[in-house]
Amino acid sequence: MRVNSGFALASLLFLLLSSIETKKPGKGRGLRGARHKLTRDRIRGAGRHSRSGPTRLVSPACSESTESRDVFVDCQERHLNSIPPSQTWSKEPKHLLLARNRIKVLQDGAFFGYERLISLDLQQNQISLVEEGAFHGLKELTTLLLQHNHLGTLSEEALIPLPNLRYLRLYDNPWNCLCPLDSLIRTLQVPSNRNFGNHARCSVPIRLKGMKLKQVDPELLCKESDPTGHPEGDLRDMTEPLRPSPFRSKPDATTSCHTYLFPKIRMDCSKRGLTEVPAGIPEDVVHVDLSHNSIHHLKARDFQSTRSLRTLNLSNNNMERIDTASLSGLLHLRELDLSENSLHFVQYGVLEDLYFLSKLRLGGNPWVCDYSIHYMVYWLRLHPGVKHSGLLCRSPPEYTGETVEEYVHSYNRECPKDRQNSRTHQDQTDPELWNTPMEVQGELEEELEPSHLRLPQKYQIIRLS
Template identity: 55%
Template sequence: MRVLLALLLLLLLRSAEPRRRQRSGAGEEAARGRVRGRGRAGVNRRQTTQCKEYEEAGEKYLDCQDRQLTTVMQDWPTDIHHLLLARNKIQILRDNMFSQFTQLKSLDLQQNHISLVEERAFSGLSQLNTLLLQHNSLKSASEEVLLPLPRLTYLRIYDNPWHCHCSLDSLIRTIQVPSNRNLGNYAKCAEPLSMKGQKLKNINVDTLCVDSRPGGDRQGGGGGQRPPPIRPKMDATSMCYTYMLPRPHLDCSNKDLKSIPTDLPSDIVKMDLSRNTIKHLRPKQFLLSKDLKQLNLSNNSLQKIETAAFAGLLYLREMDLSNNSLQYFQYGVLEDLYFLRKLSLEHNPWVCDYSIHYLVYWLKHHPGVSYSGLVCSYPPEFRGWRVEDYVKTYNGECPKDKQTNLEIGPGVPGGENEAQEVVGETEGQGELPQPIQEKPNTIEIIRLN
C-alpha cells in the first residue's frame, strides 16, 4: 500500500513540473521583455538629451541646442568652458542651476521660454564673461542676478518683453554704468506704452518708479494725457537671431525681409540674409559691420547693387550672391572688398554685353578670388557661355573685310612708292607748289583691348 501511494505521489509531481517550468519560462520572458523595454526607453532618453562635446582652440564646448531640454542635467561634464543651450524649453533659471560649471566662460540661453531668473541662478560662475538671454520671455530682473558674475563683459537681453517699472530700476542702473558698454545693448521696453520701444540704455531711470508714487503719473495733479507711444523700429536685433559661439553670427535668414535691417551689430563675423526678398542694396548699409568675414545674400531677389553698397567690409572673405536676379555689376561695386577670397555667383541671369566687362575686369585683376557661376543667360547667341569666353570674343581679332582704310605713311610697305608717284606727277607741271614741311609719321594702329 505504501509503495502504491509513493508511486502515485511521484506521478503527480512529474505531471506538475512542466507547468511550473512553463510558468517560470513565461515569467523570465516577461522579465526579459521588461528589461528590454527599460533598455530601449533608456536609450531613447539618452538620445533625446545627448549633447555634442568638442574642443576648439584649446577650450571645451558642450552643444545642447535643440534638445527639448527643460533643465540642466547632472551627468554633464563640469570642466567645459562654453555651454550652448539655445532653442530649448527652459522656463525658469533656478538658484545654483549652473554652480557645478565653475570653469564656464560663456552661457547661451537664447530662444528658450525663460520668464524668471532667480537671484542666485548664476552662483559659482565667477569666470563667466558672456551671457546670452535674448529672445525669451523676461519681463523683470534685478541687479542681484549679475552679482555672482564679476567678469561679465557681454550681456544680451534684447527681444524680451521688459516691463520698465520700479522692479527693473536696479538692473537698468547697472547696464547704464559707462564701463558696462556691452551689457544690455538693444534691449527695449515693452511696457508702459509711454516707454514702449525705448532702449533700456537710454531711458531716464528716475521716471521708472513714478507710477508707484501717489499721484506720480499726473501732470500738475490734473491727470494729464499720456504721451503717444513710440512706435518700435524693426531692427536686426529684434528680427534676427544672434549667436556668439563659436563666433559672432547673425541669422536673418527666411525672415521675409525686403531690405537690409537697421542697427546691424558691429561685432558680427558671419551674417546670413538668405531666403528673403531683398531687391536693392544701397550705399553704406554694412558700414558698421567692420568685422564681417562671411556674408550670405543668396536666394533673394537682388536686381541692383549700388556703388559703395559694400563700403566698410574691408575684411570680408566670403560672399554668396547665388540665386538672385543680377544681370551685371555697376562700376566700382567691388572696390571695397580688399580681402575677398570666395564669390558665389551661380543662377543669376548674367547679360553678356559691355556692362559685364567691369566684373570680369575686376576678377582678372584679383586672381586670389575664387568664383563660380559666371555664365551668360542673354543674349540667346551667348546663352550657356562662360562670361570670360564671351569677353575674349569681344576683344578678338577684327576680320580684314571689316577693317577701316587708313592713310598709310612712308614707313608702311607700299607707302614710299605711292609718295614717289605723287611727286612725279607734280614735276610735269609748270609751277611747283611751295615745299611742304615734312611732318613726322604720327599714324599708329592701336588695338583696343
Template identity: 50%
Template sequence: MRLLCGLLLLLCLVVWATEARKGGKGRRMRSRERSSTTKRFAADCKESTVNGEKFFDCQERHLKAVLLGWPEDIHHLLLARNRIQVLRDNTFSHFRNLKSLDLQQNEISRIEEGAFNGLSRLTTLLLQHNRLQVASEGMLIPMPQLKYLRLHDNPWRCDCQLESLVRFIQVPSNRNIGNYAHCTEPREFWGRQLKKLDAELLCSPQQENVLIPHPDNQPLPASQKKPDATSLCHTYVHPVPRLDCRNRDLKTVPADIPLDIVRLDLSRNNIKQLRPKEFVNVKDLKLLNLSGNSLESIDTASFTGLLHLGELDLSNNSLRYFQYGVLEDLYFLKRLSLEDNPWICDYNIHYLIYWLKHHPGVSHTGLVCSEPEEFRGWPVENYVKTYNADCPIDKQLGQVPGTDPAGITAQELTAEIDEEELGPIPYRGPKKFEIIRLT
C-alpha cells in the same frame, strides 16, 4: 619520467592560457562598458574642443532644465532653442570654468537671484528671445567678468522692479550690456530702449498717469523704419559672433546689426536692392550670405567698409551685371558665389571680368551668360575674350605693310601745309606731317 614532466608542463601552459583569455575578455568587456557609457552621454549632447577650450552643445534637445552628469570643466555651454522656463538658484554653480552661456530662444520667464552663482569667469551671457519681464542687478553680481549681455526680444515691464538692472546697463563701462533691449509695457514706455530710459521715472508714483515727452515714445510708421536686426534675427556668439536673418521676409537690410558680428546670413528674403553703406558699421564681417533674394542692383558703395570680408554669396538672385566700382573695397575677398543669376553678356559685364582678372586669389563660381541668345550658356570669360579678340593682322588681308586698304603708302600721305594756314608770320614756314594708319 621525462614524459610525465612534459605532460605536467603542457597542462600548466593550457591552464595559464585559459586564465589569460578570461582576463583579457573581462578587460574587453569593462572597456566596452566604459565606451558605451561615453556614447550614451554623447548622444544627448555634443562635447568638442576648439583651440584648447571645451564646448558642450545641448542646443535643440527639448530640455526643461540643466541635467546632472554633464562635464564640469567645460568653457562654453550652449543651451539655445530648448524649453527651459525658470533658472533656479545655483543652477550653474558647478561649471566654474564657464566663459560663455547661451540660453537664447528658450521660454525663460523667471531668473532667481542666485541662478548664476559660481560663474566668476563668465564673460558672455545670452538671454535674448525669451519671456523675461523683470530682473534685477542682483542676478549679475556673481559674474564680475561679464562683458557681453544680450537681453533683447524679451517683453520687459519697465517699472520699479527693473530699476536696478536699467541703472547697471547704463553704466558707461558696460557698453555691451543690454544693447537693443526695449520696454514692452507700460504703454508710456513702449518701445523705449533700456539704455536710454530715465531710471528715475521707473519708480515714480505718477508713472501710470503721465505720458513722458520723448521722441521714442510713439513707434514710427513701418514705412519709415527699417526692420530691427536684434528683434527679427537670432544672434549666436560661438564659435564666432553670427547673425541669422534667414527667411524673415526682409525687404531691406535690417538696422542695428551688432557691431561685432563676423558672419551675417540674409539668405532667402526679398531684398531687391543694396543701398550705399549698408554694412559700413559691421567692420569685422568676414562672411556675407545674400543668396536667394531678389537682388537686381547693388549700389557702388554698398560694400564700403567691408575690408575683411572673405566670402560673399550672391547666388540665386536677379543680377545682370555689376556697376563699376562695386567690388573695390573687398581687398581680402577669397570666395565669390555668382551662380543662378541672369548675367547679360554685353559691355556692362566687362567690369566684373576685369576685377576678377586683377584679383586672381578670388575663387568664383556661376558666371555664365544668360543673354543674348547667341552666348547663352557661355562662360562670361569666354565671351569677353571674343569681344576683345585681336584685329586681323595686315597679311591676313593681303596688304603690304605700311599701306592702307587703298594701297597708299604712308610716305605718299605726307603733306606740305601751305604757309597761309600756319598763322602769324613768326610761325610761317613749310611743315610736314606723317599720317600713320593704326591697326
C-alpha cells in the same frame, strides 16, 4: 507542541541575527539609509573627479570642441528643456551654447558644476522666469546672453553671483516696467555697466512702451504703478497722447538680427523681412548672413563699419542692383554669396576692394551676356585664386546656357577692326544716330573698360555740320 516550540525558537533566533547583521558598519540602515546613500552618490557624481570615471554621462546631442585652449560645448537647437548636468562633459567647459532650445525656467542651482564658465548663451529660448539662485557659482562668467526670450522681469539678486559680468544682452524680451523691475533698471543704469541691456525696451505699461530700460526713471516705477497690478499699468495711460516713435532710416542690426559671440562673432539676419542692410553691424563681426530677405538694392557704405568681415551671404534677396561703393572697405572678405538674385551684371568697380576673396557664388542670376558683363570676367581673370560658380548666360537667346567666359572669348575672337569700321561708317552716314543714346552708351562703355585692358585709340572721328 515541542516541535512547534522549537520551530518558533529557531525563527526568533534567525530574526535576531538578521537584525544584528543590518547594524554592522558599512551596511544600509533601512529606507532612510538607502535614500541618504543615493543623495550622497548624486553629490559625488556632480564633482569634478567623476568626469573621467565610468559614471560620466554621455550626450550625443551636443558637441564638444576646443579652440584657443578653451572648451566649447555646443547644444544649440537640440530641443532641450533643461540645462544638461555638468558631469556630462569630458572636460570643464568655458563656453556653453544653449541657444534656440525650449528652456522655460532657470531654477536655483541650474548651473551647479559649471564654475569655470566664461560665456553662457541662452538666447532664443522660451525663458520666462529666472530664479534668484540660478547663476549661483558662476564667478568667472563675463558674458550672459538672454535676448529673444519671454522675460517680463528679472531681479538684481539674480545677477549678484556674477561679479565679473561684463556683457549682458536682454533685448527682445517683453519687459514689464513696473515696480518689480526697479532693482534691475537701477543696475543697468550704473555707469560701469555700460554693456548691460543696452537695447532692452519696455513692453508695458503703455506710457513707457518702446522706451529703453536705461532711460526709464526708476523713481517713478513704484510711485505710479497700477495699484491693482494690472499688467497694462495705470488706466490714465489711455488718456495720454501716444508719442510718435522717432523716425529711423534703417533697422538696427543688434535688435533685428541674432548675434552669436562664440566661437567667432557672427550675425544671423536671415529671414528677418529686411528691405535694406541694417545699420550698426559691429566692427568685430566676422560672419554676416543676410539671405532670404528683400534687399533689392545694395547701396554705397552699407558695410562701411564691418572691417573684420570674412564671409557675407546675400543670397535669395531678389537683388537687382549693387552700387559701386557698396562693398568698399571689405579688405578681409573671403567668401561672398550673391546667388539666387536678379542680377544682370555687376557694375565696374564693385569688386575692387576684395583683395583676399577666395570663393564667389553667382548662380541663379539672370546674367545678360552683353558688353556690361565683361567687367566681371576681366576681374576674375586678374584674380585666378577666386573659385567662382554659376556665371552662366541667361540672355540673349543665342548665348543662353553658355558660360560668360565662353561668351567673352567668342566676342574677342571677332575682328575688332572690322567691327569698329562698320560702326564708324554707320555713325558717319546716318546723321539721325549722331548724339543719340546709342552713341553715348558706346562712349561710356569705352570709358568704363578697365584702363589696363583698354586698347589704344586708333581712330579719330571728326563730324562736320
